[in-house]
Amino acid sequence: MSIGASTGAYALTDSWTMTRRELARWARQPAQVAVGLVFPVMLLLMFGYLVGGGRGVSGDYIDYLVPGMLALTMAFGLEGTMLAVTRDLDKGVIDRFRSMPMADGAVLVGRSAADMLQSTLVLAVLAGAGYALGWRAHGGPGGFLGAVGLLLLFRFAMLWIGIHLALLAGRPELIQAVQILVWPVGFLSNAFAAPRSMPDWLGTAVEWNPMSQTATAVRDLLGGPGGESGHVGAAVLWPLVLLAVFLPSALRRFARLSR
């Protein structure tokens, strides 16, 4: 909708206000924030010790598992984004925002900023837990930063898929369906086991999973087992392709709320 230049001046302020709203919510719900941070650590412990093994993985399993878990956690971020956007839509909060003289897009930019911040925090906590369990990054500072960059890029793609799905569904009931679907998609990856240990057709599907590309590239950059060179390109390309599809279409959906 063309609202004129008047909203542009406030783009940054409004986005920051929306981000701060999310931070205020965190301050109000420390337990929920803690659960969000601890849950991936629990998964890490479960797969590291309880289920354990890592079929088809040569070398130290923890060095294979931690990058996989980091990528998986980024994929699961989709749920959180979708949940938050759906909640605001359902409560009519987004309607109130839209009836106010705010900058276009500040609602979504604020959402993105808050979710990316939360994901960075999750990465730090999970990596810290991995470190405590004996995981070591071998790739040097450059490799480490590159790996973090790839993980956050993947999360950013998941974020816009989440916004798109929330705007598409618009109802809280459909979140459950997505919550259930996210699991097989997350687990049909090389997060826990090497594709070569799987039946051919499954291994192929798993290798094609964008999340597997990110995990493999991260393993490569951090010098862990299961890393294959040449995957960094794919780990950059896949999220960009997803963004090229879902970001504009999410923005279109948001604009179409006025139809």
Added chain:
Amino acid sequence: MAEAAITVEGARKKYGGKGGAHALDGLDLRVGRGTVHGVLGPNGAGKTTLVRILSTLLRPDAGRIEVAGHDVVTQAYAVRLRIGLLGQHAALDEELGGRENLELFGRLHHLGARTARARAGELLERFDLAGTGRRPVRAYSGGMRRRLDLAASLITEPEVLFLDEPTTGLDPRGRSEVWAAVRSLVGGGTTVLLATQHLEEADQLADRISVVDAGRVIADGTADELKAATGADRIDVVLRDAGQLGAAVALLPMTAVSVDPDRRLLSAPVADRMAALSGVVQALQEAGIEAEDVALRRPTLDEVFLHLTGEDHRVKESA
């Protein structure tokens, strides 16, 4: 009439492409500055669609629509600077407290941090919410939530305020709290458009009422004018013995008496309330017919519609 705060000419809106029904079908409306205007109609009449178009949330398919002197489509930003919206559901952040919510909306109106804080404090005081402290909205009662919602829609002292079913889901106490809050706005120069399906609510709050059905205005006037046009008040008489209904109809000192044998009920429009009441009681006593209940009441929305549209489909639907 005073200068218009809201002008709607030939508003049309259709949902869902070709097969969809018209939510607004050439609706016209003019609301004078500083007045409270009720838009009265049943579910699906187009009230919410109208409010959403006026508050720039929805684009009309056709029509000229101005709010506070600005076109809602081409000058949406200018309109947003001048309006407040109270939607059907409390649009608040449930996890945050009252003050945090108000400050959030104040900052999004670009009031500046200090002004936003001061304004939040003022509104909490005014709507009797100052004692809520840091309690999250999630823990508020329905009435408190609605009052905070109303406070949030008044963050910038809007020229025009839209209220869409402001008391739906509230208990009688919550309803009277919200009504009192709305009344306190009147006189401050704010123009209020109140969409409701309750005749009583429009009667209580509105200076003028537009009755809407199937996306158009079918009647317009003050509450008194509308009531006069729709046969004014009614008297209901419930008999102890259904067998005496026929005899009672003949006795009643009024015409157009309707009979509902299942409920042993007689109902008739009345002109002079007190005379009708005493006349009925006296006539029944003299004939020795026992009544369980005799009551005066305002016409229901069904009856208003029955009269205005001349169709009885609504009565059948609700029966």
